[in-house]
C-alpha cells in the first residue's frame with residue numbers, strides 16, 4: 001500500500017502547475033469482520049478498501065475531494081488525474097478563503113507496527129468454541145489500517161498498524177448484560193480464553209434479582225468505560241477552539257465566565273500511548289501532550305492552524321474538526337480495592353449508553369446506564385439495577401460533585417467502524433461522584 | 441465495467457453468488473459567516489461480492505473492479521462461508537435472495553450539474569448574510585449536500601436491479617448570543633430537509649426567506665422564557681415527529697434487533713416476536729406505514745439490497761402492531777411478516793434491517809382544532825437533542841423552539857424545551873392527529889446501526905401530533 005501511495009504521490013506532484021499547492025491523504029484498511037449473535041456466526045466477511053484525499057490550493061482558494069483507489073497503479077493514476085482536473089476546474093470558481101492553510105509542513109515520519117493476527121478463515125474456529133453455552137453477541141474486527149499524508153512541499157508521513165478486537169456483550173437468560181473488549185496486536189489463544197472466562201464470571205453477579213430504583217440524586221461510581229463515553233462528548237461542542245469562539249461549546253462558560261471544574265479533573269490530548277498517529281490531514285505533527293483542563297481549569301483547547309489563522313492564536317496542529325485523537329484523563333488516588341467502601345450506599349455504573357447534550361451551552365448531558373450497573377449498600381453489591389436515564393451537568397458532576405478519581409487508568413479502544421476502523425483509544429480512570437441525577 | 445461479465449467469469453462452487461456495485465459521489469459545501477469552510481466531493485466505488493455456501497452467507501468487499509480482483513474476492517468469500525458454516529446462527533437457503541429484475545430512478549426537476557460550484561457557493565454566501573438579522577447573531581452557517589448514487593445488483597439466480605438516485609440535503613443555521621444566553625436555530629433540525637430531489641431545492645427567493653426567519657427566531661429565543669417544568673399537553677411539529685417516529689417506533693420494530701443481532705451495539709427492543717398481531721403500540725389514531733414510494737421522500741427505492749421488491753405496508757394499524765421491519769433474512773429467521781428493508785450503507789458493508797421511509801399517516805384534525813383543545817401545554821419544533829435506551833423505552837428529546845399553549849391559544853415563545861417519556865405509554869397518549877394539511881415530509885442522512893457500523897439515510901413523514909400529559913422541562 002505504501003508503494004502505491006508513494007508512486008501516486010510522486011507522479012501527481014510532478015504534474016502540478018505553477019502556483020498550485022497540493023496535499024494528499026491516504027486512508028485504507030484490509031479488514032476481517034465476524035459478527036456474532038448467541039455465540040454463533042451471524043455475518044462474516046472481509047473488506048479491502050483505500051481512498052486518496054486531495055487538498056488543492058490555488059490563488060488563495062481551496063477545493064478538496066477524495067476518490068476510491070482500486071490498488072492497480074495505472075487505474076488509480078488515471079482516477080487521480082481525473083480528480084485533480086475536476087478540482088482545477090472547480091477551484092477557480094470558488095471565493096477566496098481568508099483562513100487558508102497551505103499544506104507546507106516539510107516534516108516526515110514513518111511508523112509500521114506489525115502484529116500477529118489470525119487468518120480470516122480461522123476466526124470462527126478460534127473464537128467460538130471457548131464461548132461454550134454463554135449467550136454472547138458482538139463483533140470481531142482485525143487486520144491492517146493505513147494512513148498517509150504528503151504535500152507538494154515535500155512533507156511525508158506513513159502509519160500502518162495491525163490490530164484485532166473482539167467487542168462483546170454477555171447476556172443472562174433474564175437479560176442482564178456484561179460488556180467487554182479484548183483487543184491487541186498479538187493474538188494469544190490462552191490469554192483470550194482467560195479474558196473471556198473472567199467476563200463470564202462477572203456475568204454470574206448479574207443473576208441476582210434486579211432492583212428498581214426511583215429517579216433522584218445518588219452517590220455514584222462510574223467505571224472507566226462509562227467515563228470514556230463522557231470524555232468523548234468533549235469532541236463534540238467541547239475542546240474545539242473554533243466551537244468556543246462560535247458559541248457552540250459546553251466549555252464556553254469556563255472561557256468566558258471563568259467557571260472551574262473540580263481540581264481532581266485533569267484532561268489532555270496525549271499521544272504517548274501510540275494508538276493514533278500524531279500527524280493531521282495537513283501533515284502537521286501535534287505535540288506529544290497538550291493539557292486541556294488542568295486541575296479543573298481550562299488551560300488549552302485544540303487549535304487547528306485554520307482556527308489559529310482566523311482568531312490570531314497559536315496552532316497546536318489539531319485536525320481540522322478539532323476533535324480529540326488521543327484523549328487522556330489523569331488518574332487520582334482512589335484504590336480499586338476501596339471503590340465500593342468509598343461509595344458506601346449508591347449506584348455503581350459500569351457502562352453508559354447513547355449520550356447527548358441536553359443543553360450543550362449549559363454543559364448538561366443526558367444518557368442511559370447500561371450493562372453491569374449495581375445498587376450498592378454499605379460498600380457491598382446488593383443487586384443489579386434496571387437501566388436508568390441520567391441528566392446532569394458537567395459543571396456539577398465534574399465540578400463540586402466529583403469526590404474521587406481512581407488510581408488505575410484503563411485503555412478503552414475505540415472499536416468504531418463508521419468511517420473505517422478507528423485507531424484511537426481513550427485512556428481514563430473511574431470516578432466517584434457525591435451526587436448524580438437519575439431522572440427516568 | 442460490465443457486471444454481468446464479471447459475474448459469469450467467477451469460477452467458484454457456491455449455491456448463490458451476488459455482485460453489488462455502488463458508486464456514490466457526495467458533494468458538500470459549507471459557508472460560515474460569508475466565507476467558505478468546505479467545498480468538497482467524496483467519490484466512492486467498489487463491489488460487494490456475496491456468496492452462499494452450506495447455508496452460510498459470506499462477503500468480500502473489494503475496490504478492485506477487474507476480473508482477477510472479483511475472482512479473488514469470490515474465492516475468499518467461499519472460504520469464509522465454508523469455515524463459518526460450522527457455526528452458523530441460521531442456515532439459509534437461496535430463498536433468502538429472491539429473484540429481482542427492475543430499476544428505479546429518483547425524481548428531480550433540475551439536474552445536479554445545472555448549478556456550477558460557483559453559483560451554489562454564491563447562494564450559500566447570500567444565505568449567511570440573510571441569517572444575520574442583527575448583531576446578536578454571532579455565527580451563521582449555510583450548507584448544501586448533494587449525493588449521486590448508482591447501484592447495480594446482479595446475482596447467479598438472474599437478479600438484475602439498477603437504481604439511481606439524486607439526493608439533496610440543505611441546512612441554514614444561526615447562533616444568537618447576548619449576555620450569558622446563547623441560542624441556535626436551524627432549518628428543521630438534524631438536516632431534516634433531506635430529499636430525493638434536484639437542485640430546484642436551492643430556489644434563491646425561498647432559501648433567503650427561510651434564512652431571515654431562522655435568524656429572527658434565534659434572536660427571539662434570547663429573550664424567551666425558559667420552558668416550564670411540569671406534566672402537561674405536548675404538541676409536536678412534524679420535524680420533531682421525524683425523530684420521535686425514528687427512535688421510539690422504527691428502531692424498536694427492526695426484526696434483527698428483536699432477534700438480538702444488535703445487543704452489543706445499538707441494543708435490543710422492548711418488542712418481542714410474540715407481540716406482532718397483539719401489542720397495542722399506541723392509541724387507535726396511530727397508523728405507521730413503511731412506504732417506499734412517497735414522491736421525493738429521502739429513502740424511496742424499488743428493491744432492497746437483497747433483491748426484495750419494495751411495497752407499501754402498514755406496520756401499525758389503528759394502534760395495533762401487525763408487521764415488523766425485516767428483510768428476507770429476518771423474515772426467514774423469525775417467521776414474522778416484514779418489508780423490503782435489507783439495506784447496506786455502501787458497497788463495503790453487508791445489508792441489515794434498516795428503516796427507509798417510515799411514516800405516521802395523517803388524521804382528521806386541523807392545527808387550530810388541536811391548539812384549541814389544549815388548556816395548558818407546549819408546542820415544540822426542530823430537534824436538537826436525542827437519547828433513548830437500548831430497549832427503545834426511556835427517551836428524552838429536546839427541541840430548538842417552543843411556544844406555550846394557554847387556554848387554547850399559542851402565547852409566549854419558550855427556550856430549551858425538552859420532554860421525556862416511555863415509548864408505549866407515550867404513543868398511547870396520542871389524543872389528536874393532524875390532517876393532511878399538517879403533514880410534512882422529512883429525512884436524515886444519519887442513522888447509525890450495525891457491526892461493522894453503517895450510516896444510512898431514512899425518511900419520515902408525519903402530521904402534527906397532540907400527546908396527553910407528558911413530562912416537560914427546560915434547560916440547565
Ligand SMILES: [Zn+2]
Pocket residue numbers: 686691886887888
Ligand atoms: Zn437511527
